[in-house]
Amino acid sequence: MVDRIATYQPADNTGWTEQTADFVRDLVTTTRPSSARDAHRLAAITAAFVIWGEQQDVPLVAEQLITPERLEEYLASGDRAQWVHGTQIGVRWALRRVGIANTRRAPWRSRTITPGSKTVSFPYTxxxxxxxxxxxxxxxxxxxxxxxxxxxxxxxxxxxxxxxxxxxxxxxxxxxxxxxxxxxxxxxxxxxxxxxxxxxxxxxxxxxxxxxxxxxxxxxxxxxxxxxxxxxxxxxxxxxxxxxxxxxxxxxxxxxxxxxxxLSAPVPVRTVLDAAGLMSIDFAAVGASLIDDDPQGHLTVLASHRAAPRPGARPGNTTTGVP
The missing domain is CATH 1.10.443.10 (Intergrase catalytic core)
Incomplete structure (x- = not known):
């Protein structure tokens, strides 16, 4: 586990300097992760947060960077593409752990609750x-x-x-x-x-x-x-x-x-809902990771598309369009 922390570096090295790396590794070590996998997850979430903080000109000082106020600002404006290890709930949980372990003056509550499995539904990369x-x-x-x-x-x-x-x-x-x-x-x-x-x-x-x-x-x-x-x-x-x-x-x-x-495929949303067995979708987990490989072309489609029922289609039909 110590080796996992010592050798960690993000897939995207933008903003990942030697000083940043040392700071992140010290934070994660002090947090005392429970396993090598926990250490990697903490390091990934903390690294993205620290790099974001540096972009806001916050010094690499735990008491100034890792505070509840900074965390809420990050959750509201940070790059969700970096949250590959969890949902907003998971990111908050991880950074609260790091904050409680590494600060004394920041007004963290003394106890964090591990997010249940039902909250960890962010797509894999x-x-x-x-x-x-x-x-x-x-x-x-x-x-x-x-x-x-x-x-x-x-x-x-x-x-x-x-x-x-x-x-x-x-x-x-x-x-x-x-x-x-x-x-x-x-x-x-x-x-x-x-x-x-x-x-x-x-x-x-x-x-x-x-x-x-x-x-x-x-x-x-x-x-x-x-x-x-x-x-x-x-x-x-x-x-x-x-x-x-x-x-x-x-x-x-x-x-x-x-x-x-x-949802990123060029098919009607109804097709996806029927195949998933859903009536609606909570976009909180999947929305940030949806892909559009031709945004201008798809905008053109929106400008001319008109939905029309297929011959013989009935309200409530749950066919999936499978060939």
Missing amino acids: PDEIRLYQDAAAKQRTPARSRYMQAALAFHHGAGLHAIELVHLRGRDIETRHGRYVVHLTSVHTATSHSPSRTTIVHESYNPIVERLLRDAGDGILAHASATPTAASFTSIRKWLVYNDALPELSPRRLRATWLRDA
């Missing part, structure tokens, strides 16, 4: 997904590898809820025009409280789905047991091995990443 995919094929046991590959293929590749993967069998998958279509019924959605729906797996995961189908047949795709539970999947996740620089693998965040990518 493409690099994080790539590293998870690499790790999935290198797990120490076939059972862990099978689960991790299924989680990536169906949470990130198709937007399934965590509990929906527990019940997903080979017979729920249909091959259509070289793509894998997933049919979710009340068997899958009873606990997720989503409607029955049809969605599709991103084509990049086709080789994984093909392998899972071959190995599982009509059985559960992510587990060798015929009747696994959510708890058994949670237990497997605790034993997954991957780079300490990565956040813990979260089905919720994998689904949020799928949602971000789907």
Whole structure:
């Protein structure tokens, strides 16, 4: 863990000087992270905050920089693209920990509350997904590898809820025009409280789905047991091995990443909502990371587009536009 702090540097080195690095590393060390992964997350969040502070001409003095007032200013105006390790709630939680550990005069409350898993739903970065995919094929046991590959293929590749993967069998998958279509019924959605729906797996995961189908047949795709539970999947996740620089693998965040990518695709929002089993979207987590690869072209589309119902479409229709 000490080595993780000592060697940390952000992916974007803009503003990352030797003086800044030493200051950030001292702050994180004093905060006493609980693990190498916690140390990396604290360092990433603290580095972005400190660089922001320097851009505001605040000196590298903990009592002047790391205060509740500065934190609120940062949360209101900082670069959300830097918040790859959590939501605003997670960033506030981390920087409060750093502030309490490194200041004496700043009016921090004495206790911070760890954000629950439901608040950590900010999408993963493409690099994080790539590293998870690499790790999935290198797990120490076939059972862990099978689960991790299924989680990536169906949470990130198709937007399934965590509990929906527990019940997903080979017979729920249909091959259509070289793509894998997933049919979710009340068997899958009873606990997720989503409607029955049809969605599709991103084509990049086709080789994984093909392998899972071959190995599982009509059985559960992510587990060798015929009747696994959510708890058994949670237990497997605790034993997954991957780079300490990565956040813990979260089905919720994998689904949020799928949602971000789907919303960035040139399809109607209704298509995404239906495939996700949603009536509306909370943009707080995904909004800042949405991508537009042709903003001027899309503005032109907005200027001429008029939505019109398709022939035969009915109000409340939940088809997904899957080919």
